[in-house]
Amino acid sequence: MRKERIPTVVLILAIVVTAYLVATQRGYTPLTGPISVVDALGRTVQVELPVNRVIITGKSAFPIISVAYMFPSVRNVLYGLDPRTASVPLFRAVDPAIDTKTLNQEIGAGSDSPNVEELAKLNPDLVIFKTAVKLQVAESLESLGISVVYVDLENLDSYLRDIRLLGKLFGDEPRANNIASYYEEKYHYVLSQTASLPQSERPKCLFLYYSTKGGTVSFNAPGPNWLQTSMIDAAGGYPLSKELGATGWNTVNFEQIAQWNPEIVFIVTYSEEPSAASVKENLLNDPLWKNIAAVKEGKVHAVPDDSHLIAIGSWDAPNSRWILGQLWMAKKIQPALFADLDLASEARLFYMNMYGLDEKQAGEIMQQITGDL
Structure with a gap:
């Protein structure tokens, strides 16, 4: 018995209607x-x-x-x-x-x-x-x-x-609104805990990009209007980079760092070699740095990174994960205020809810994160 063929126009119409519904x-x-x-x-x-x-x-x-x-x-x-x-x-x-x-x-x-x-x-x-x-x-x-x-x-x-x-x-404007709401909610959650902090309760924080470009080692701090500076501010710290003039990366020497005497230092390298974690360990064991407050207190932190490729996965950079970096910084700068914040859980849910990954896939991304999560 010959099967009846559905006309092409009917099939197309059915697909369009289904998509619409x-x-x-x-x-x-x-x-x-x-x-x-x-x-x-x-x-x-x-x-x-x-x-x-x-x-x-x-x-x-x-x-x-x-x-x-x-x-x-x-x-x-x-x-x-x-x-x-x-x-x-x-x-x-x-x-x-x-x-x-x-x-x-x-x-x-x-x-x-x-x-x-x-x-x-x-x-x-x-x-x-x-x-x-x-x-x-x-x-x-x-x-x-x-x-x-x-x-x-x-x-x-x-x-x-x-x-x-x-x-x-x-x-897909509804999806856009959902994504925007997530960023607003998490950012304002941090601000709700830190906005009223007096200056005396805001530790001096220094964000440093350790670079070996061109074979020359340098420490660089972001400009006053850069995302990393505002992240520290929102997280309840005093960003020392507010005091710098250039809008981009500012090269800072050890004398300037010693004069600032930061209480917390955040390190990025935007590379696998050297990694932020290895630079952190070097600073903690460097006799030159031993009198820096952050080193004395063991508060030198390697920024988490989930892709280890320039700034694409570093949680401080203006990629999608900067909001996780904002939460992470808040917990590092004001641990008492954010004692109940579970960073690992936040990150896992971010990968699942924002990118549609299943639990196994999100876990695989989590396992690749370097730095001090």
């Missing part, structure tokens, strides 16, 4: 057609929804990837990203097909001037850049009919704004 049950109706958004540079950009081919590349693109993968639909529409970012275990767990989406070297993935011609050949609907990428690149792509949006993702305010912007671009 699923979306409606989640509390929103998928948007189609053109929308107008304002990006991090204040540019008004027209984007046609739904976007089906998204590239995220250019200088410092890794924070964008880290937030984008919080949206379940992104693994289906993202097809262009930096190979270095694609090697991160967390992102590989979220997107098993990530190796098929890496961009070739001709693109200039880590550059502030990615190759426009090579990007255009990939025929994207949308390209998302960090604000570190030159505006001329966007203008050239837009002249070819390709939408370009800039995001910043450098502090709480820009995180909340850009998460909601990405929610519009990916057609």
Whole structure:
């Protein structure tokens, strides 16, 4: 007996209706057609929804990837990203097909001037850049009919704004609101415990990036407006980097550190060799540092890192896990106020709830975390 074939148009209609119903049950109706958004540079950009081919590349693109993968639909529409970012275990767990989406070297993935011609050949609907990428690149792509949006993702305010912007671009504003609410809730939980602390109860904290770039060892502290400085402030400490002038990394010598005499020191290296943990041990055993208050009290801490690749996984950097770093710093700086805070549990739930990992996958990421969790 011959089976009846379902007409193709009926099948397509059924798929569309099913997708619509699923979306409606989640509390929103998928948007189609053109929308107008304002990006991090204040540019008004027209984007046609739904976007089906998204590239995220250019200088410092890794924070964008880290937030984008919080949206379940992104693994289906993202097809262009930096190979270095694609090697991160967390992102590989979220997107098993990530190796098929890496961009070739001709693109200039880590550059502030990615190759426009090579990007255009990939025929994207949308390209998302960090604000570190030159505006001329966007203008050239837009002249070819390709939408370009800039995001910043450098502090709480820009995180909340850009998460909601990405929610519009990916057609999932409810998810964006949930993610933004998580960041707000955790940040304000910390502030609720520390905001009223007098200066006398705020230990002097120094955040140090130990660098061996170019074969030269240097200690660097963040500028007064950088995320690490505001994290220490929110966590109930006094960030000594407030006293520095430059907006970027400031090289500081031992004489300056000794004069400050920090009570708590946080260490990052953004590399596996040397690791933050090994630098920490060296400082604790260095006779030159023995009179520094933080060394005397054993309060030199290696910042947790879940990918050990530049700043992509370090909990102080403006990737998605900075909020875990905020909680971690609060517990290190004001242990009495945050005695009930279980960092391991917070991190495990973050990987599960924000990235959709199951308990086993989250546990595997947890096992890779280095530093003083």
